[in-house]
Amino acid sequence: MIRILDVSKQYDRETLVLQQIELHMKTGVMGLLGFNGAGKSTLLKIMAGIEEPTAGDVMICGYSVRSEPDEVRSRIGYLPQHFEMYPHLTGREMLDYACTLKGIRSRKKRKEIVTRLLYELNLEAKAKDKIKTYSTGMKQRLGLAQAMIGEPPVLIIDEPTVGLDPEEKMRVRKLLAAYGREHTVVLSTHILSDVENCCTHAAVLDEGKIRWFGIPDCKSEYREILMEGHHRHA
Numbered sequence: 292m293i294r295i296l297d298v299s300k301q302y303d304r305e306t307l308v309l310q311q312i313e314l315h316m317k318t319g320v321m322g323l324l325g326f327n328g329a330g331k332s333t334l335l336k337i338m339a340g341i342e343e344p345t346a347g348d349v350m351i352c353g354y355s356v357r358s359e360p361d362e363v364r365s366r367i368g369y370l371p372q373h374f375e376m377y378p379h380l381t382g383r384e385m386l387d388y389a390c391t392l393k394g395i396r397s398r399k400k401r402k403e404i405v406t407r408l409l410y411e412l413n414l415e416a417k418a419k420d421k422i423k424t425y426s427t428g429m430k431q432r433l434g435l436a437q438a439m440i441g442e443p444p445v446l447i448i449d450e451p452t453v454g455l456d457p458e459e460k461m462r463v464r465k466l467l468a469a470y471g472r473e474h475t476v477v478l479s480t481h482i483l484s485d486v487e488n489c490c491t492h493a494a495v496l497d498e499g500k501i502r503w504f505g506i507p508d509c510k511s512e513y514r515e516i517l518m519e520g521h522h523r524h525a
């Protein structure tokens with residue numbers, strides 16, 4: 292589903308933000324862990340076709356983000372770290388508009404999709420309220436809903452549980468874990484419990500390199516690697 296092939300990224304002459312990243316992922320949920328500035332968002336943006344890699348390529352469902360961006364775009368759902376929404380639209384209107392942008396022309400089909408997503412993200416009660424009245428957590432869930440429109444084979448989510456209360460965190464983790472049974476989800480997070488509660492795989496990104504990749508559990512050495520990095524960054 293996703294093949295990250297020798298990806299490097301340099302924004303300016305001094306900083307090599309990503310260094311020869313190689314990662315392959317089939318179905319499941321991959322948690323990308325790392326400290327502030329480790330390069331997580333940059334890697335997700337490259338996967339989503341928002342940033343160009345300086346070297347290397349990413350293949351999504353067999354298509355290159357560099358040379359086949361339209362094919363890639365139609366196969367991913369992406370939630371960036373800072374997602375701009377129209378404050379004067381209601382949640383339902385925003386999702387309906389996002390469906391239109393994804394090329395879903397039938398009004399009936401859009402209504403079906405939007406109703407199901409509002410239910411899955413626990414937004415039904417606020418569906419007719421303007422987004423400007425939403426809490427951070429509600430906006431985050433609406434952002435997730437727009438990424439899931441059309442059931443894309445690959446979901447790329449930057450910090451999915453930021454701003455959510457504990458109950459909503461659990462709901463979102465369960466939803467992403469369920470999505471990952473038949474699709475591929477890549478998420479970035481600082482939170483170990485996100486990884487241990489919903490990810491089938493984890494990668495630790497540190498100073499632009501993958502320091503660890505594997506199946507996360509509480510005994511995995513990625514915890515030690517994170518602790519060691521924590522001391523180094525403190």
Ligand SMILES: Nc1ncnc2c1ncn2[C@@H]1O[C@H](COP(=O)(O)OP(=O)(O)OP(=O)(O)O)[C@@H](O)[C@H]1O
Pocket residue numbers: 302303308325326327328329330331332333334372
């Ligand atoms: N557009 C840009 N121009 C120049 N430097 C950038 C740009 N975007 C990111 N960087 C730098 O690249 C590095 C990695 O940033 P990135 O946002 O990918 O890290 P991150 O792991 O997602 O961090 P955080 O957890 O704080 O979101 C940082 O040093 C950042 O300052």
